[in-house]
Amino acid sequence: MKIPYYPGCTLNTVAKGFDVSARESARALGFEMEELGQWNCCGASFPLSPDNLMGLTAPAKVLASAARMGDAVTTLCSVCYNVLKRTNKALRDDGEKRSVVTGFIEEEYDGSTEVIHFLEVLRDRVGFDRVRESVKRPLGGIRAAAYYGCMLLRPAGEVGIDRHEGPTIMEDLLSVLGCEPVDFPNKIECCGAHLAMTRTDVVERLSGNVLESAVDRGAEVVVTSCPLCQYNLEKSQAKVAERRAGYRHVPVVYFTQLLGIALGQSDEMAGLAENRWDVRPLLEEKGV
Amino acid sequence: MARIGVFICQCGNNIESTVDTKSVSEEMEKVPGVVFSCNYKFMCSSPGQEMLKEAIKKHKLDGVVVSACSPHMHEKTFRKACESAGLNPYRCEIANIREQCSWVHHDKTKKTGTVKSNDLTRMTIERLKRNRPLKKINIPVNKRALVIGGGIAGIQAALDIAEGGREVILVEKEPSIGGNMARLSETFPTMDCSQCILTPKMVEAELHERIKIYTYSEVEGLDGYIGNFTVRIRKKAKYVDEELCTGCGECIEKCPFKASSEFELGLNKRKVIYTPFPQAVPNIPVIDAPNCTMIQKGKCGVCAKVCGPKAIDFEQTDEIVEEKVGAVVVATGYELMPNERFGEYGYGRIKDVINGLQFERLASSSGPTGGEIRRPSDGKVPESVVFIQCVGSRDEAKGVSYCSKICCMYTAKHTMLYKHKVHEGQAYVFYMDIRAGGKRYEEFTRRAIEDEGAVYLRGRVSRVYERGGKVVVQGADTLSASQVEIEADMVVLATAIVSRTGADTLAQRLGIGYDRYRFYNEYHPKLRPVETVNAGIYLAGACVGPMDIPESVSMGSAAASKVLALFSADEMAREPIVAGVDKTRCNACWDCLVACPYSAIEKEEVKNRQGETVRWNARVNEGVCQGCGVCVAACRSKVIDLAGYTDEQVYAAISAF
Numbered sequence: 001m002k003i004p005y006y007p008g009c010t011l012n013t014v015a016k017g018f019d020v021s022a023r024e025s026a027r028a029l030g031f032e033m034e035e036l037g038q039w040n041c042c043g044a045s046f047p048l049s050p051d052n053l054m055g056l057t058a059p060a061k062v063l064a065s066a067a068r069m070g071d072a073v074t075t076l077c078s079v080c081y082n083v084l085k086r087t088n089k090a091l092r093d094d095g096e097k098r099s100v101v102t103g104f105i106e107e108e109y110d111g112s113t114e115v116i117h118f119l120e121v122l123r124d125r126v127g128f129d130r131v132r133e134s135v136k137r138p139l140g141g142i143r144a145a146a147y148y149g150c151m152l153l154r155p156a157g158e159v160g161i162d163r164h165e166g167p168t169i170m171e172d173l174l175s176v177l178g179c180e181p182v183d184f185p186n187k188i189e190c191c192g193a194h195l196a197m198t199r200t201d202v203v204e205r206l207s208g209n210v211l212e213s214a215v216d217r218g219a220e221v222v223v224t225s226c227p228l229c230q231y232n233l234e235k236s237q238a239k240v241a242e243r244r245a246g247y248r249h250v251p252v253v254y255f256t257q258l259l260g261i262a263l264g265q266s267d268e269m270a271g272l273a274e275n276r277w278d279v280r281p282l283l284e285e286k287g288v
Numbered sequence: 289m290a291r292i293g294v295f296i297c298q299c300g301n302n303i304e305s306t307v308d309t310k311s312v313s314e315e316m317e318k319v320p321g322v323v324f325s326c327n328y329k330f331m332c333s334s335p336g337q338e339m340l341k342e343a344i345k346k347h348k349l350d351g352v353v354v355s356a357c358s359p360h361m362h363e364k365t366f367r368k369a370c371e372s373a374g375l376n377p378y379r380c381e382i383a384n385i386r387e388q389c390s391w392v393h394h395d396k397t398k399k400t401g402t403v404k405s406n407d408l409t410r411m412t413i414e415r416l417k418r419n420r421p422l423k424k425i426n427i428p429v430n431k432r433a434l435v436i437g438g439g440i441a442g443i444q445a446a447l448d449i450a451e452g453g454r455e456v457i458l459v460e461k462e463p464s465i466g467g468n469m470a471r472l473s474e475t476f477p478t479m480d481c482s483q484c485i486l487t488p489k490m491v492e493a494e495l496h497e498r499i500k501i502y503t504y505s506e507v508e509g510l511d512g513y514i515g516n517f518t519v520r521i522r523k524k525a526k527y528v529d530e531e532l533c534t535g536c537g538e539c540i541e542k543c544p545f546k547a548s549s550e551f552e553l554g555l556n557k558r559k560v561i562y563t564p565f566p567q568a569v570p571n572i573p574v575i576d577a578p579n580c581t582m583i584q585k586g587k588c589g590v591c592a593k594v595c596g597p598k599a600i601d602f603e604q605t606d607e608i609v610e611e612k613v614g615a616v617v618v619a620t621g622y623e624l625m626p627n628e629r630f631g632e633y634g635y636g637r638i639k640d641v642i643n644g645l646q647f648e649r650l651a652s653s654s655g656p657t658g659g660e661i662r663r664p665s666d667g668k669v670p671e672s673v674v675f676i677q678c679v680g681s682r683d684e685a686k687g688v689s690y691c692s693k694i695c696c697m698y699t700a701k702h703t704m705l706y707k708h709k710v711h712e713g714q715a716y717v718f719y720m721d722i723r724a725g726g727k728r729y730e731e732f733t734r735r736a737i738e739d740e741g742a743v744y745l746r747g748r749v750s751r752v753y754e755r756g757g758k759v760v761v762q763g764a765d766t767l768s769a770s771q772v773e774i775e776a777d778m779v780v781l782a783t784a785i786v787s788r789t790g791a792d793t794l795a796q797r798l799g800i801g802y803d804r805y806r807f808y809n810e811y812h813p814k815l816r817p818v819e820t821v822n823a824g825i826y827l828a829g830a831c832v833g834p835m836d837i838p839e840s841v842s843m844g845s846a847a848a849s850k851v852l853a854l855f856s857a858d859e860m861a862r863e864p865i866v867a868g869v870d871k872t873r874c875n876a877c878w879d880c881l882v883a884c885p886y887s888a889i890e891k892e893e894v895k896n897r898q899g900e901t902v903r904w905n906a907r908v909n910e911g912v913c914q915g916c917g918v919c920v921a922a923c924r925s926k927v928i929d930l931a932g933y934t935d936e937q938v939y940a941a942i943s944a945f
Contacts, residue, residue, distance in 0.1 A: 165631020185753030185760075213755070 003121060004069040005033035006062055008080035009041050015077075015227040017271015021260035022076055022118060024270075028263040029126050029134055033074065036065045042083045045194070056101050059087035063115075064107035072114040074121050076256065078151035078226035085115040086158050117152065117161050118256070119169050119225070128176045136264035138178030140286030144258070145182040145219035146170035147210060149229045150190045164188070170255060174223065177262040186213035191232040207236035208243070215248055220282055222252045230254065234276040251279035261288065290321035290417050293349040294409065295340060296385075297331035297356035303386050306393040306401035312355065312385075315406050319413055323347055332362050340366070341373035349375065351416050355383040355409045376421035378864065378932065383412035411941040418937045422864040427911040429515035430614035431855040432457065436507055436794070439467020440837060441829025442619035443489050444844030445851075449617075450498040452852040457611050458493065458501045459521055462550075464568035465490055465503060467621050468830075471551065471645055473652035473659070475837060476701045477732035483567055483654070490569040504574050508608065510798050513888075513912035514824030515614045515860050525604040527575040527583070528561075532599035535571035537563075539591035539600065547579045549656075553646045555664060556656035561591050566654055575600075615824050615851045618808060619844060620794065622830035625680040625687060625784040633679065633752045633781060639665040640759050641752055641779045643679075644698055651705045661709050663778050666757075670713065670777030673706055674761045675699045676749050677719040680784035688784050688805055693834040695782035696723045700733040702780060703742035715742040716774055718749050718763050726836065745772060752779055785834040799887060800825055807833045818847040822886070823912065826850050865915040867908045870927040874905035880919035880928050881906060888912035889919060 011019040026033045039062050047055030062084060066073035075081050091098040092111030102109050116124070122131060148167055156164040165188065171181035189210055192203030211233060214222050224230050233252045241247045253275060260270040261283065267273065272280055294316040298304040309327035317325045324347045330336050331354055343349060352375065354366050359382040367377035385405040393401040431454050435446045438460030446456045458465070469475075472482035493499050508520040539561050546557040551564040558564075561575045575583065575591075582588045582602055592600035624643050627636035634641050640663050642650075653659035663670050677695050680687030696719070703715035722744075724730045736742050747764035754760070758775040765772050787806035795802045800820045801809040808831050811819040818826050828843040829835070835843075854860065869880075871892075881889040892907040906928070908919075917930045929935060 163631065166635055185751075185755065216756070 001031040001125070002034050002070070003031065003125070004066045004073045005035050006039055006042075006066065006073050006075045006080060006084065007035060008075060008077045009044075010227040011077060014274075015230070015254070017274045018076055018227065018254040018256055021254065021265060021270045022256040024265050025256055025259045025263055028260075028265075029122075029131060031121075031126065034069065036062070036069060036073070038065050042080045044079050044083065046083050046086045053097060053101055053104075056087050056090060056097070057105050059083050060091060060101045060109060061105050061107060063088055063091070063113055064102070064105065064109040067109055067113045071112065072116055074116050074118050076118050076225065076254075078117075078149055079228060081115065081117045082151040082159055086155075088113065088115050089158050117225075119152075119173065120161055122173060122259075123169055128172055131173070131259075132176040135177060135262045137262055137288050139258060139262055139283075140178060140288050142179045142282065142286050142288075143182050143218050143220045144174045144179040145184055145214035145217065145222045146174060146187060146255075147191075147214065147222050147224045147229065147233070148188050149224065149226055150188065150193075151226060153188055170223065170225070173255065174258070177258055179258070182214065182217050182219045184213045184217040184219065186210045191229045193228055193232070196228070196232055196235070203232050204236045204239040207232045208240040211237060211240050211250070212244060212247070215250060219250060221258075221279060222250055223255045223258060224252060225255055230275075237277070249277055251275060251277040251282060253279050290351055291323045291347065291349050292321050292351040292353060292413060292416065293324040293340075293343050293347060294319075294322055294326075294413065295331055295343075295352070295354045295356075296325075296327040296405075296409070297336075297354065298327060298329045299331075299357060299386055299390075300329060303356070303390040306390045306395060306398055307385060307405045308398045308402045309355075309405075311402055312405045312409060316409055316413070319410060321417060322413065324349065331356050332365055337365070337369045340369050344370065344373040344375050350379060351375075351419065352380040353383060353409060353412050353416055354380070355385045355405065355412070357386040358382075358384050358388075378422040379416065379419055381412050381416045381419065383408045385409070407945055410944045414940040414944040415937045418934065418940055419932065422931055424861040425864050425866065425910045426859040426861055427513075427515050429855060429858065429860050430517075430612055431455070432611075432613045433615045433617060433851050433855075434459065434507075434517070434519055434611065434613040435617045435619060437467070437619035437621055437829070437831070438462075438465030438493075438501070438503070439619060439621045439829060439840070440469045440486065440489070441621070441840040441844040442467070442617070443493050444841045445617045445619060445828050445848045446493055446499050447489065447496070448845050448848030449851050450493075450496045452848065452855075454498065454852065454855050456499045457519075457521075457613060458499055459505050459507055460501065460503045461506045462564060463504045463526070463562075463572075463574045464564050464570070465493065465501065466565075466567075466569065468645065469837065470565060470567070471553075471652070472648045473655070474701065474705065476697045477726070477728045479701070479704075483652075487567045487569075490567070494569045501570065502609070503570060503572075505609075507794065507797060510616065513909055515854070515911065517613045517616060517824065519611050519613060519616070521609045521611060523607045523609055524574075525577070525606050526572065527577070527580075527600060527602055527604045528572055529599045529601055529604075530570070530572050532597040533572045534597055534599075535573075536596065537573075538594045538596070540573055542590050542594045544588065544590060545579065545581065547576055552649050552656050553643075555642075555646055555649055615826065615854055616798065617826045617828055617844075617847045617851065618794075618798065618800065618820075618831060619828040619840075619847075620788055620791065620831040622785045622834065623788050625786050627781060627783065629687070630679060630781070630783075632750060633676070633779070634754075638752065638754055638759060638779075639663075640670075640754075640777065641781065643781050643783045644695065644702070647702055647780045651702070651709070659709070661706055661713075661778075668777070669710055671710075672714045672716065672774065672776045673703075673778045673780060674749075674759075674774055674776040675702060675715060675717045675780045675782065676752075676761075676763075677717065677782045678748075679781040681782075682720065683784075688786065690805070690834070691723065692782075692785040693723065694785070694836050696721075696733065697726075697729055697836070699780075699782050700724075700736035700742070703736045704740050707740045707742070716761075716776070717742055717744045718747055718761075719744060720746070720748065726838065747772070785830065787831065791831065798822070798825060807831065818843055818850060821914075823914075824854070860911075862911065863915065864910075865930065865932040866910045866913040867915070867917070867919050867928050867930050869906050869908055870929075871905045871907075873925060873927040875925060875927075876904040876906065877924060878906065879922045879924060883918045883922035885916065885918065886912050886914050888914070 543559040549558040749763035826847040
């Protein structure tokens with residue numbers, strides 16, 4: 001099985017570990033993620049006003065490129081997923097918008113491509129049972145907190161890879177890998193996102209709340225699907241340690257990194273060294 | 289030859305402004321069969337009616353056409369007048385030249401209006417010539433009533449009907465009557481103890497010689513028609529013999545097993561053999577069979593051993609009972625939208641997030657905490673409680689679009705109950721609006737805000753979650769334009785009032801209509817709020833829509849008055865505008881039976897003298913038929929016709945056009 005794959009800018013650069021671990025995992029599970037022949041940045045934010053068609057042109061080009069390769073496109077970065085999925089819906093539902101945008105980018109696109117997140121591929125096209133069977137190194141019951149953030153879930157009608165107020169898809173995957181998923185109330189709260197550039201105090205507060213909430217519930221590692229969330233969470237740990245006595249730093253990893261390790265990947269493949277807080281000591285401690 | 293009188297009404301200026309009534313009356317004089325024609329300012333007035341009666345007598349009229357307003361307004365009036373003058377009322381017809389003519393014309397020269405009025409009147413005259421002098425249909429009435437639902441509305445209806453001298457059968461599906469009102473601690477705006485005002489009525493119903501109560505029972509089916517219903521009631525097995533049980537309670541004390549209490553809404557457990565609450569009527573326990581080890585596995589049986597009168601019977605089975613009644617009052621009440629629906633408030637999984645009825649149980653002195661407000665999670669007394677209004681109500685996207693009406697009032701009441709019991713406690717209320725429309729309601733909510741120290745925040749709550757043993761509430765205060773985070777000890781959700789689970793099934797068994805929220809439909813929401821379109825079936829209480837106790841009680845009494853009016857005569861007179869089948873030509877295709885929206889057509893078997901079935905034909909039940917005419921349209925062979933609107937009459941009217 002081959003599925004067209006859109007990496008997005010960050011996965012090509014600072015989050016290379018996310019990209020490599022995903023591709024290798026796919027291979028281990030018997031399918032291939034075929035990178036789009038031609039792609040560009042998705043824009044990283046969906047236009048806030050409905051008549052801002054300019055913002056739709058970049059993701060539309062990505063979708064048009066994907067349509068040339070197959071009937072679906074998968075991605076890993078939550079923000080890319082959010083933008084592509086919402087652009088796709090906007091173009092699919094509104095014929096006028098579609099004709100203006102495709103006319104502008106001078107490419108054909110009829111809105112029929114399906115945008116699915118890698119987690120959905122694992123759940124729906126591969127099946128978590130098959131993943132379970134392919135696990136070579138069960139993760140020793142690590143208490144893993146699945147952090148969804150907002151982009152994977154909201155707006156509920158347009159995006160929503162799972163029940164938007166109580167999703168379980170990532171936890172289901174983590175259980176299959178041998179982790180013990182930790183539920184915590186802030187798992188669907190925003191990390192601060194783009195405010196990392198202008199209002200670091202807000203990011204520290206929001207991401208700090210997420211981390212505190214997860215650690216209070218006993219998490220040993222926080223699992224995410226978004227390079228921006230990963231960055232914000234890692235960066236905020238210092239501030240949380242300042243304000244909370246007894247706060248324990250936790251590694252923040254991408255879900256494909258844990259998936260890769262469980263499927264037998266090497267540390268280099270999973271890109272574990274690039275994370276700020278090393279997860280390897282924890283893995284060793286649990287006998288993985 | 290017919291002797292028809294034609295009366296054209298001016299209706300003051302209403303008709304006269306665009307119709308020249310004098311000209312119409314003169315034109316009608318020319319129609320064959322018309323022996324008298326006039327126009328008058330107000331036909332419906334006393335002098336108008338007197339004039340009508342005089343004309344009937346003087347000119348020996350055998351038919352009357354009144355061209356005036358809609359038949360809905362005054363057909364009854366004029367038919368009564370004719371009847372009192374000795375003319376069969378069904379030889380009087382109305383031509384609507386007001387709503388259907390004058391009011392839709394603006395031509396002040398009156399040309400167009402007059403021409404149309406001429407046509408309408410002439411058509412009616414032709415139809416009237418073929419009117420037969422019908423007689424009202426009399427059907428016998430069984431003067432027993434069925435009340436479905438033993439809450440406050442049902443109890444009130446039953447008491448009023450019984451006090452009116454008629455027998456009532458009250459069917460309740462829980463082991464005791466009382467409904468949701470029995471769960472409440474105090475009622476607004478008087479702060480009466482709910483059970484204290486309810487239980488006297490419950491006992492009165494139990495002791496009343498004309499009221500027969502079936503508890504732990506449900507209505508399985510209803511057949512028949514107004515005055516003549518047959519109801520099938522399923523008496524669920526209680527495993528306790530009601531005749532022998534004395535209500536001593538030994539069995540309950542000694543039962544070793546418990547299950548979650550439905551009455552306490554999951555806040556407490558009750559024994560497997562139980563009465564739902566101490567004041568239960570009847571005070572007869574029932575065994576929760578799925579959880580009883582004796583019934584399931586044959587082990588235990590302690591209750592039977594300690595029962596003095598030997599009233600426990602593990603062999604009991606459900607029993608179907610048939611009762612014959614003449615009228616039905618549906619008073620099945622409401623439920624609350626389940627907490628599990630609200631993801632942002634914890635999906636029902638946070639123990640200290642409860643709903644309004646659960647808070648009532650905490651506040652109630654016979655509740656799981658003896659009337660002390662305590663957190664369900666650890667039993668501590670909460671120092672701060674957040675109340676959230678409009679949870680699920682007024683929310684098209686995630687809940688229901690309507691307002692649940694009582695939550696603003698009971699939330700204010702809750703803040704006061706909390707304050708009275710926990711003097712140092714602080715209550716917060718998140719609201720969108722305050723709806724306090726009843727008598728002394730506004731003053732009640734004002735008391736909560738101004739005298740009792742509740743903090744009212746106008747804004748919605750986006751999230752509720754647990755942190756460090758507290759419940760964190762994140763909301764907005766729009767009046768100060770700020771975000772609010774409250775670390776509370778407990779949260780009470782005013783969840784939406786919804787129809788009961790199974791409301792649609794019951795409605796289908798009874799044949800009554802319901803809306804998209806499965807609330808039952810009234811005949812007319814303004815003017816006929818306790819009747820349904822099904823003759824003989826009445827409504828009372830919150831099964832119709834969210835309402836408070838005074839309204840439920842009023843509806844119960846109103847329904848009772850309708851029932852007593854129905855029962856006031858031995859026979860019921862019905863309008864004879866019903867369908868009739870030409871049985872010699874009916875070929876039993878049953879299209880009419882299928883088409884009839886009131887299930888008024890039956891299959892009739894025709895036997896010869898030897899008792900063999902010769903053929904079948906359709907028969908119209910004149911007691912149920914509403915005269916809609918759908919069967920006439922459906923019939924392939926044209927053998928069914930509608931009295932007063934026969935095919936012949938309709939063709940004649942069209943030909944006169």
